[in-house]
Amino acid sequence: MEPGPNILHADLDAFYASVEQLLDPSLRGRPIAVGGGGVLAASYEARAFGVHGAMSGWRAKQLCPDLIFVGGHFSEYQRLSDLVMGVIGDFTPLVQRISIDEAFLDVSGSTHLFGSPGAIGAAIRRRVREEIGLPVSIGAARTKHLAKIASQVAKPNGLVVVEPARELEFLHPLPVGLVWGIGPVTQQRLADRGIYTIGQLASSPSDSLEHFLGRALGSKVGALAANVDHRRVQQNARAGSVGAQSAFGKKFPTDELLRAVLGHLADRVAGRLRAKHRAGRTVTVRVRFAGMKSVTRSITRGEPVATTLTLTETAHELVQRALNAHPSEATISLLAISVSNLVDQPVLQLELPILPDEAVRPGSPTGSARWAVDHSIDAVRRKFGRTAVGYAGVALSEHGSVPDEFRELAEHEL
DNA sequence: TCTGGGGTCCTAGGACCC
DNA sequence: TCTGGGGTCCTAGGACCC
Numbered sequence: 001m002e003p004g005p006n007i008l009h010a011d012l013d014a015f016y017a018s019v020e021q022l023l024d025p026s027l028r029g030r031p032i033a034v035g036g037g038g039v040l041a042a043s044y045e046a047r048a049f050g051v052h053g054a055m056s057g058w059r060a061k062q063l064c065p066d067l068i069f070v071g072g073h074f075s076e077y078q079r080l081s082d083l084v085m086g087v088i089g090d091f092t093p094l095v096q097r098i099s100i101d102e103a104f105l106d107v108s109g110s111t112h113l114f115g116s117p118g119a120i121g122a123a124i125r126r127r128v129r130e131e132i133g134l135p136v137s138i139g140a141a142r143t144k145h146l147a148k149i150a151s152q153v154a155k156p157n158g159l160v161v162v163e164p165a166r167e168l169e170f171l172h173p174l175p176v177g178l179v180w181g182i183g184p185v186t187q188q189r190l191a192d193r194g195i196y197t198i199g200q201l202a203s204s205p206s207d208s209l210e211h212f213l214g215r216a217l218g219s220k221v222g223a224l225a226a227n228v229d230h231r232r233v234q235q236n237a238r239a240g241s242v243g244a245q246s247a248f249g250k251k252f253p254t255d256e257l258l259r260a261v262l263g264h265l266a267d268r269v270a271g272r273l274r275a276k277h278r279a280g281r282t283v284t285v286r287v288r289f290a291g292m293k294s295v296t297r298s299i300t301r302g303e304p305v306a307t308t309l310t311l312t313e314t315a316h317e318l319v320q321r322a323l324n325a326h327p328s329e330a331t332i333s334l335l336a337i338s339v340s341n342l343v344d345q346p347v348l349q350l351e352l353p354i355l356p357d358e359a360v361r362p363g364s365p366t367g368s369a370r371w372a373v374d375h376s377i378d379a380v381r382r383k384f385g386r387t388a389v390g391y392a393g394v395a396l397s398e399h400g401s402v403p404d405e406f407r408e409l410a411e412h413e414l
Numbered sequence: 415t416c417t418g419g420g421g422t423c424c425t426a427g428g429a430c431c432c
Numbered sequence: 433t434c435t436g437g438g439g440t441c442c443t444a445g446g447a448c449c450c
Contacts (some may be wrong), residue, residue, distance in 0.1 A: 035418090037418095038418060040418080053418090054417065054418060055417090056415095056416080056417085059415085059416090099421095214424075214425080215424090215425090216423075216424055216425085217424090239421075239422095240421085240422075240423095241421070241422085243419090243421070245418085245419060245420075247417080247418065247419085292416090292417075333417095334418095336419090336420095338421085
């Protein structure tokens with residue numbers, strides 16, 4: 001007996017923009033973009049004009065002169081997303097939240113209570129629309145991969161159930177770009193070989209697929225074509241890295257610039273690590289040069305890092321290394337810091353005399369003093385907000401055009 | 415098409431150990 | 433002394449996703 005299409009993928013439609021239209025009824029039915037200088041999210045009315053995320057504001061205005069720009073209501077996004085997840089949680093405890101606007105559900109244990117997967121999908125959509133006021137699209141299938149493709153096909157504001165007997169029939173006419181893991185580069189490579197649909201992909205010899213797609217993607221595609229996707233819906237996986245980046249146009253990498261930007265980035269990253277009671281052994285920096293070419297440098301240490309000063313210093317050394325290796329590049333346009341190889345950093349450890357990242361420099365605080373300073377700053381910020389206090393040259397630096405509240409909340413755009 | 419920010423996963427080469 | 437294979441970790445780059 002065949003298992004039913006018990007995996008659901010729920011995806012909120014144009015999430016940020018839909019929230020803005022919910023909050024301000026005068027925006028409903030009109031082309032809007034969330035963001036100031038650039039478009040972070042566009043309503044479907046705006047997308048009809050070709051406006052999409054990651055587009056500059058003036059370009060969007062060119063395409064759609066009536067476009068209305070609105071600022072973002074960030075805490076509302078999180079609150080409404082939590083409400084939606086709450087509705088979903090009424091139907092099954094097996095929920096894997098992938099991002100602020102997207103989740104997988106396994107309803108195999110719920111069908112005896114709520115009916116078929118299709119009925120559950122319809123009920124979720126109805127409740128989210130009536131109780132919260134947001135459109136959500138849902139795909140249902142036997143596997144996560146297929147359910148996600150189904151929800152993309154269902155957009156906007158639809159429901160698509162892929163019955164097990166009709167999986168290949170559903171899949172084969174669809175464009176290869178819907179396959180998870182096939183982006184613009186691979187899509188172009190496939191197009192060069194005359195492959196545009198998933199059906200064409202499935203019927204090309206698997207060894208040649210692996211040859212030019214790479215083994216990992218090749219076997220993934222093979223598994224999709226053969227409908228053997230064994231990934232389960234998993235609850236709450238923890239992040240494996242924490243990072244931040246800042247783009248600032250072309251600038252000369254003066255020591256002043258490096259200190260200001262890296263200080264700001266390290267402050268964000270280390271603060272988030274501490275908030276999660278985590279620390280990381282590997283520090284990676286990325287430097288992007290004027291021509292969009294970028295390089296990375298990383299170092300892995302014995303002791304995990306979570307203090308702002310140590311992270312700033314480590315990042316500075318790594319960036320210096322990257323710059324030294326490319327003496328012909330005069331200007332840079334982006335800096336990034338990421339910390340990975342994360343370990344738990346129990347609060348208990350804050351009181352031990354020997355503490356992580358004990359790198360000591362003349363005239364600067366020791367490791368334990370750094371922890372103490374960071375935690376005082378964290379505490380004040382929790383009470384009075386981020387800008388209340390910070391390291392000199394960090395709190396007041398205004399590098400990067402994107403306000404901090406916009407960061408961390410990327411919405412997908414298709 | 416002039417490009418924002420936070421992540422994941424994979425590959426390949428080299429160092430090092432057994 | 434030389435050679436070899438396997439495993440693990442680190443580093444750098446790239447593609448992709450939301």
